[in-house]
Amino acid sequence: ETGVTQSPTHLIKTRGQQVTLRCSSQSGHNTVSWYQQALGQGPQFIFQYYREEENGRGNFPPRFSGLQFPNYSSELNVNALELDDSALYLCASTPAGGKESEQFFGPGTRLTVL
């Protein structure tokens, strides 16, 4: 039971542009985390939101920002895109009252920066 959806599935941008990726989790999932997965690597934690507030951040610059909305959707925004930002971006949500480490992942958005 995941029910986590992401849009778009694929996206092509050029260096310097800005991008917004979207994630929709199930009702009752009040924690969402975003990950960047470069080709051939494991996902890397970007940040986490809990009840619409940033609750922790990995080693990513401020041009990576996010929002979480009351309707269980969230956004990842990346400004001033760089070639190295090309990756699969995954969001993962955790149900309220569930085990904190047991996250449900969406299928990801594949971002290509040219």
Added chain:
Amino acid sequence: GQQLNQSPQSMFIQEGEDVSMNCTSSSIFNTWLWYKQEPGEGPVLLIALYKAGELTSNGRLTAQFGITRKDSFLNISASIPSDVGIYFCAGQSWETSYDKVIFGPGTSLSVIP
């Protein structure tokens, strides 16, 4: 910082064989997780481990939380073609106040029918 190592990096096995892969770290983790990722999809949680020494099974999969808290292994018995994918270990520690989960680089599994 915290880092996880997985071995082997890739495996090619015959259908029906057993598989063993492991994950090590120089840091202590309080939770170990094993995920499987198939092409075009996000990781799917297979097994979660919460206590040192814990041995947990999920069908043909068995995973253990190492006594030192610095390692974990995953075994798959009697492999089948649908076991193909990338297997990631992940760890979570209580050093952070939020649910930061560190992922390993993955073990790619190919099953030859």
